[in-house]
Amino acid sequence: MTTKLVAKAYPRKNFFVQMFTKDISLEDCVLDLIDNSVDGFIRSRGVRLSEIASGIWEKQKKKIRVAELPSIHVTLTDTTFEIRDNCGGIDLNHALEEVFNFGHPIGWTSESLGVYGIGLKRALFKLGNHFAMSSQTRKNGFRCELDVAEWVKKDESPDDWTIPIVEQRAASSPASAGTKILVDRLHDEVKMRIKSGTVESSLCKSISTTFSFFLERYVRIFVNGQRVDPSLIPTSKPSRGSVSFERFSDDGVQIRILATLAKTGEDGRYDQTRSGWYVICNGRAVLSADKGEITGWGISPMPLYHTQFGGFLGLVFFESTDPMKMPWTTTKRSLNRESAIYLRARNRMAMAARPVLAFMRSKYSADFDTAPVERELARNTVEATPAQLATTKNVQFAVLKTTPPPNPTTRVQYYALVSDLEKIRKHLNRGRMSAVAIGEHTFNYFLDQEGLK
Numbered sequence: 001m002t003t004k005l006v007a008k009a010y011p012r013k014n015f016f017v018q019m020f021t022k023d024i025s026l027e028d029c030v031l032d033l034i035d036n037s038v039d040g041f042i043r044s045r046g047v048r049l050s051e052i053a054s055g056i057w058e059k060q061k062k063k064i065r066v067a068e069l070p071s072i073h074v075t076l077t078d079t080t081f082e083i084r085d086n087c088g089g090i091d092l093n094h095a096l097e098e099v100f101n102f103g104h105p106i107g108w109t110s111e112s113l114g115v116y117g118i119g120l121k122r123a124l125f126k127l128g129n130h131f132a133m134s135s136q137t138r139k140n141g142f143r144c145e146l147d148v149a150e151w152v153k154k155d156e157s158p159d160d161w162t163i164p165i166v167e168q169r170a171a172s173s174p175a176s177a178g179t180k181i182l183v184d185r186l187h188d189e190v191k192m193r194i195k196s197g198t199v200e201s202s203l204c205k206s207i208s209t210t211f212s213f214f215l216e217r218y219v220r221i222f223v224n225g226q227r228v229d230p231s232l233i234p235t236s237k238p239s240r241g242s243v244s245f246e247r248f249s250d251d252g253v254q255i256r257i258l259a260t261l262a263k264t265g266e267d268g269r270y271d272q273t274r275s276g277w278y279v280i281c282n283g284r285a286v287l288s289a290d291k292g293e294i295t296g297w298g299i300s301p302m303p304l305y306h307t308q309f310g311g312f313l314g315l316v317f318f319e320s321t322d323p324m325k326m327p328w329t330t331t332k333r334s335l336n337r338e339s340a341i342y343l344r345a346r347n348r349m350a351m352a353a354r355p356v357l358a359f360m361r362s363k364y365s366a367d368f369d370t371a372p373v374e375r376e377l378a379r380n381t382v383e384a385t386p387a388q389l390a391t392t393k394n395v396q397f398a399v400l401k402t403t404p405p406p407n408p409t410t411r412v413q414y415y416a417l418v419s420d421l422e423k424i425r426k427h428l429n430r431g432r433m434s435a436v437a438i439g440e441h442t443f444n445y446f447l448d449q450e451g452l453k
Helices: 013-021 027-046 050-059 092-099 119-127 150-151 186-197 199-210 340-363 370-379 420-428 435-449
Strands: 071-076 081-083 128-136 141-147 167-170 178-185 220-223 235-238 244-250 251-263 276-281 283-288 314-319 381-383
Touching: 013 119, 013 150, 027 081, 027 119, 027 178, 050 314, 071 199, 092 141, 092 220, 119 128, 119 141, 119 178, 128 150, 128 199, 141 150, 150 420, 178 186, 199 220, 199 283, 235 314, 244 340, 251 340, 340 370, 370 381, 420 435
Parallel strands: 071 220, 276 314
Antiparallel strands: 071 081, 081 178, 128 141, 128 178, 141 167, 235 251, 235 381, 244 251, 251 314, 276 283
16 A cells, blocks of 8 residues: 655745745835725725726816825835825735735735735835735724744745734724835845935836826825826827727737827937837836837738838737736736737737837838938927827728929019120119019019010
């Protein structure tokens, strides 16, 4: 009789704390924590993330008062990191059962930006060895504190994978409901990044592009007291013609593809850093101004990106009530190249882009100065938001040619004796009158005398 044996397949804390954090940047960690705040807003306001994403395509019916928008404040020093918000907070039961788990159980579904159940923990472990967290909703609240280095040491059984939580009172008002996280004992590499002086500007740029459809519409975000404004995608359309637009669904995911011309700058030139494809999943930008193979550049029928395509702008929107179906990676800053939904969408992206690229290619020659071409294109395009570019049916990009009105004038030429021209100059007392002026004068004189005017 064979004895049945079992091999241990337990998780190890050290793996999650050390290896789990190596492939994510400091900026991505902060974006994950902002996702956590945005999710608090979604839960507390009873809104659906897919509705927020779909709202991109709707004209705002009324102006939102900035004073009513919840705020997220990110503060970095060379010793501490803090993020606090008044976005509604985290429910106590949600904290006990879900927030601190690594991943979600089979069958889990929730419409949120926090998709995989790893972002919050990964960010906290990446930043430092100690954190304190408190959160209040209008119903209840909690606080917790963890010495990560000590927590890692105790790893003898699954029962050690717990985090102590203390219940606290509920928020006294909606405006005070929110979450605060303070991380100290920062890791050396985090301190070095902050001391370098480049993190703040890099973080502001990442937030501006990633949450461009949320900022000043649903939330306000501040980094070290500086408000982050949305980086609006410079979309435009032909004055006479149409953009490429297609809307379809694939396995429960609504997909919109838009290909058009970019808006030029004040100098009438295209900003090459802002051209390319933008990929947005449930309102969160995953890729911005991408010009690489991941969005199809260099894969037939898409050409390799060239500066002559500096005016190309493509947008792809994925929306779903099940965020697990989105083609984003765990950092939500790139795309899953093996996603069947994305691969099918990429083929249709290429079809939408082809007429735009063909139009731009026709405007340039190999050695042509691009400036006059771009200024001409700018004169024949008008700025438009995605909501203004959306159509009720699928269309392809086209620019209608304008037929110039017929010229009502023509050139009249004839020969005359030089001596006769001198006689006319003397008669009119205009000794320096040109031959052209004499011709016009005599032509008009004839029309007057014959009553033809």
